[in-house]
Amino acid sequence: MTTTIKDLGEIELLNRLKRFMRCGQIDDDIAELNAINKSLLINTDLLVEKIHFSEEISDAKDIGWKCITTNISDLVCSGSDKIISFTVGLVLPPNTPWKWVENLYEGMWEAMQEFGGEIIGGDCSCGEIKMISITAIGEMNPPRLHRGNALPGDYIVSTGFHGLSRLGLALLTFEQLPSEVQLSPELTKRAIKAHKRPYPAIKALEALKGCRPESTIWRAAGTDSSDGLIESIRTICQSSNCQAILSKTSILKDPDWPKDSIWDEWILNGGEDYELILALPKEWAKALSKKLKSAKIIGFIKEGKPNIFWDNLEKVNIEQSSLYKHF
């Protein structure tokens, strides 16, 4: 018979979760933050069942990995290169199998082994649907990346491929693809991995920090592409009050990505990609694209009312990018 968390009771549940947490923190409700003499960044993210994850396509380990890594991506794209700690708020129906909870924490643990940080506290409650609230804290060292830091003349840099996660989702849910094509097994594998096990662009951040030309100050605009490539550029334009001109041919595609242009939509607006989208002083952008193989200059920033155009002056459809409305 499956042991549920109701069978365990709260005390035993918390006892079993101890091994995933910093020693000694579970006795009190509160945790100490070891962060003397550091600038900190903090981020809270919610994952709600059926909205952000579904057990039909992701197992608990993948969900655990994803809820930690999406938070890390928010820290990374703000400039944090050192992940310090997490608190986890967990709402679960009483009939949730213990094994599910254990797998969830194992997935979180795997992500923390890869990217750093530790769970230092949290809260647990029953509720009708599963819900995970993660607060992540990271150390901040220059440059602090803001959406609002872009200036006319900056180059726009993307640090990797887009669309893979969207394709992965389609494959996992047996959704109809944009056109009938034969996908390579490698692309299929990469797409599913991108969806189930997103990988924050922490190496890209390191490269960015390491390649700033001396002539350039620590000013960089940035966000991640978790809501889609175009949406991330739209928010930079919005916050920086400027326009973006993009070169369609410069946007990198996975080598096995279908050639048919109907597939571009997922690259532009697929979402759940976790690359850095940056607006940088030209020299810094060039240095980054030289240093980091996957980084590509895909456009530039100019003055004007917030908007995005292709370099043939065609307007980019921004409407389609607002896929991630939560209400």
Add this chain to the structure above:
Amino acid sequence: MTTTIKDLGEIELLNRLKRFMRCGQIDDDIAELNAINKSLLINTDLLVEKIHFSEEISDAKDIGWKCITTNISDLVCSGSDKIISFTVGLVLPPNTPWKWVENLYEGMWEAMQEFGGEIIGGDCSCGEIKMISITAIGEMNPPRLHRGNALPGDYIVSTGFHGLSRLGLALLTFEQLPSEVQLSPELTKRAIKAHKRPYPAIKALEALKGCRPESTIWRAAGTDSSDGLIESIRTICQSSNCQAILSKTSILKDPDWPKDSIWDEWILNGGEDYELILALPKEWAKALSKKLKSAKIIGFIKEGKPNIFWDNLEKVNIEQSSLYKHF
């Protein structure tokens, strides 16, 4: 017609919530923590509809107040005398009226005006039930209160009345009272207020910090009585591996509290009180009870397997105190 958050859409909703937050934080998903050179404490608490709050007995302003103050109480009872910041994770059904959300934030705002702190970030998602996840950060100055800090010989101090919130809940839900008595209008008022607008014991913490005798080191065990007076003492005994001997006659009651002993149950195990329950070196305990009118020495700590006894050696019923099982 009532405007719902679905009518507003996410962007407008976030725009309208801006006035409750630290300026400039909403543009990025991330917030900066102004905490250089400080020791920090962090706490995450969940409030789930129908489990922790019910709209039938509390309006949104009260819920907002309560979700901030219960978090503050966790910080205070760990030794934090300065509340710095909050992040708010909010899950709401799409048909939630905007007015409800506004009132929720107004209640949070009122609590922050009273106790300090500011909202610096958060996340918002739709979901089938309402859920609020608050992460609170406070500055820590000595003494750091731990449940595990008690030592044999310590006096146990309670900083105020218990049972009021439980009575308030009963009155609000028209629950049958322990016995038929005429309650004074003042007691009724205090009970309902205690339930709807809990008040963290921040003044008691200040008094504690201010009255330590020079002969005594900064060692103090403490927690709040949010899960009930006896439960708070049980957890101190558990964490400190010791016993508590309590004097029933020393436990303070509201002056209008019914005399019938059947009502004691709510004082001992009612829960949702937010007093400090401390185990202190004798001299410090005496100094505190002299300095703070509402503070009372209610027992002492002795060696032995974790347990609680009355001073007539009768065992305290701990079973009844486990009211706050969440599963």
